[in-house]
Amino acid sequence: MNLKFTFSLLMLLFSLHSAHSIKCWDCRSDFDPKCGHPFDNSTFPITDCNFIDTFQGKSKGCRIMKKKENDIWIYNRSCAPPEEPQFDSERALCSNSNVECHTCYKNGCNSF
Structure with a gap:
């Protein structure tokens, strides 16, 4: 009985933790044109941001970044960096004049 209760409690805690995670598309159009615009998500699995090592489960949003290179827009879809000082350099990319970023929650x- 005690083992069954412990297992049930662990499952409940795991489901509560995963309920707070956000799932985002994670791809780059310079590696796969389907990631560009229009976006074709038929070949991309959606990514649970809790499992991205860079942010260690701290991401609360999704990001799409467009960067113009040689007159071609490159799309990068990913989990957004958390609002923490150690990620300031990554967020600074979005202040560049040839980069457009949008974060959503x-x-x-x-996918837009």
Whole structure:
């Protein structure tokens, strides 16, 4: 009985933890043109941001970044960096004049 209760409690805690995670598309159009615009997500699995090592489960949003290189827009869809000082350099990319960034806060919202 005690083992069953412990297992049930662990499952409940795991489901609560995963319920707070956000899932985002994670791809780059310079590696796969389907990641560009228009976006074709038929070949990309959606990524649970809790499992991205860079942010260690701290991401609360999705990001789409467009960067112009040689007159071609490169799209990068990913989990957004958390609002913490150690990620300031990554967020600084979005202040560059040839880069456009948008952060959103719903599962799969970086598909536009």
